[in-house]
Amino acid sequence: MSAWILLSVVVACTVLGDLLSSFEMKRHGEVQEFHPRGWGRLLATLATKKFLLLSVFFMAISFFAFIKLVETADLSFAVPASAATIVFETILARLILKESVDARRWWGVCLVALGVILLAE
Amino acid sequence: MPPAHLQWKTRLFAAIVILSNTLGNFFIARGMRGLEVPADSALHMVRAIFTPWVALGIALLILWLLSRMVLLSWADLSYVLPVTSLGYVANALMGHFFLGEHITLQRWSGTLLIVAGTVLVGMGSHTQARRENP
Numbered sequence: 641m642s643a644w645i646l647l648s649v650v651v652a653c654t655v656l657g658d659l660l661s662s663f664e665m666k667r668h669g670e671v672q673e674f675h676p677r678g679w680g681r682l683l684a685t686l687a688t689k690k691f692l693l694l695s696v697f698f699m700a701i702s703f704f705a706f707i708k709l710v711e712t713a714d715l716s717f718a719v720p721a722s723a724a725t726i727v728f729e730t731i732l733a734r735l736i737l738k739e740s741v742d743a744r745r746w747w748g749v750c751l752v753a754l755g756v757i758l759l760a761e
Numbered sequence: 762m763p764p765a766h767l768q769w770k771t772r773l774f775a776a777i778v779i780l781s782n783t784l785g786n787f788f789i790a791r792g793m794r795g796l797e798v799p800a801d802s803a804l805h806m807v808r809a810i811f812t813p814w815v816a817l818g819i820a821l822l823i824l825w826l827l828s829r830m831v832l833l834s835w836a837d838l839s840y841v842l843p844v845t846s847l848g849y850v851a852n853a854l855m856g857h858f859f860l861g862e863h864i865t866l867q868r869w870s871g872t873l874l875i876v877a878g879t880v881l882v883g884m885g886s887h888t889q890a891r892r893e894n895p
Contacts, residue, residue: 661830661833662833665830665833665834666833666834668834669834670834670835686830692830699826703822704806706789707789707793707800707806707809707810707815708800708806710786710789710790710793710794711793711794711796711799711800714856714860714862714864715786715787715790715852715853715855715856715860715862716852716853716854716856716857716862716864716868716872717868718790719786719848719849719852719853719856720849720850720852720853720868720871720872720875722849723846723849723875726846726878730882733837739837744881744882745881745882747878747881748877748878748879748880748881748882749878749882750878751874751875751877751878751881752846752874752875752878752879752882753878754871754874754878755870755871755872755873755874755875755876755877755878756871756875757871758867758868758870758871758874759867759868759871759872760871
C-alpha cells in the first residue's frame with residue numbers, strides 16, 4: 641500500500657481521535673488523582689465515556705496504519721509528516737472546541753504546514 | 762498566569778509525552794524492519810505486535826496515550842499538540858543516528874520549520890494551563 645495512503649489514514653484518524661478525547665476529557669475535568677488506586681478508579685470512569693472509546697477506536701486504526709507505514713518508510717519522514725495533524729487539529733480546536741488561538745499560534749501553524757510540505761517533496 | 766501546580770504538572774507531563782512517543786516510535790520502527798515475515802496480513806500484523814521490540818514500543822506508546830489524555834484534562838489541545846510535536850523532531854534524529862536514515866537538506870529544512878512553528882505556538886502561551894476545576 642502506498643505510503644501516502646497510509647499517511648492519510650494516520651493523519652485523519654489521529655485528528656478525529658484527538659478531537660474526541662479532548663472534548664471528553666474536558667467534560668470530565670482536570671485529573672487530580674495520581675495514586676495507583678485512584679488510577680484504577682479513573683480508568684473505570686473513563687471506560688464509560690463513549691466519545692473517549694470512539695477516540696480510542698480511531699487511534700487504534702491510526703496506530704496500525706502507522707506501524708505498517710514505518711515498516712517501509714523512513715522514521716525521519718513518517719513521524720514529522722504526521723505533524724500535518726497539528727494544522728488540522730488547531731483549526732478544528734478553534735472551530736469545534738472553541739479554544740482561543742492567537743495570531744502567534746496561527747503563524748506557528750503556518751510554519752508547521754510549510755515544514756510538512758517540504759517533507760513531502 | 763496559571764496556578765503554580767498546573768505549570769509544574771504541565772511541564773512534567775509534556776516531558777513524559779515527548780519521551781514516551783519518541784522511544785515508542787523508534788522501537789516499533791526497529792522491530793518492524795527486523796521482522797522475518799513482512800506484516801502483509803492481519804495475522805502477520807498481530808504476530809508482529811508481539812515481537813519484543815514492537816511490544817516494547819507499544820508499551821511506551823500506551824504510556825504516551827495515557828499521559829497525553831491526563832495532560833489534555835487541564836491543558837488546551839491547541840497548546841498540547843504543538844509542544845509535544847517536539848517529539849517529531851526527536852524521532853527524525855533517532856532515525857538519522859540510530860536507523861541509518863539519510864536525511865536530505867530539504868527534509869532537515871522541513872523538520873526545522875516544524876520546530877520553528879512549534880516554538881512560535883508555544884511562546885508565551887498564557888492559556889496553556891487555563892483553569893482549575895470549580
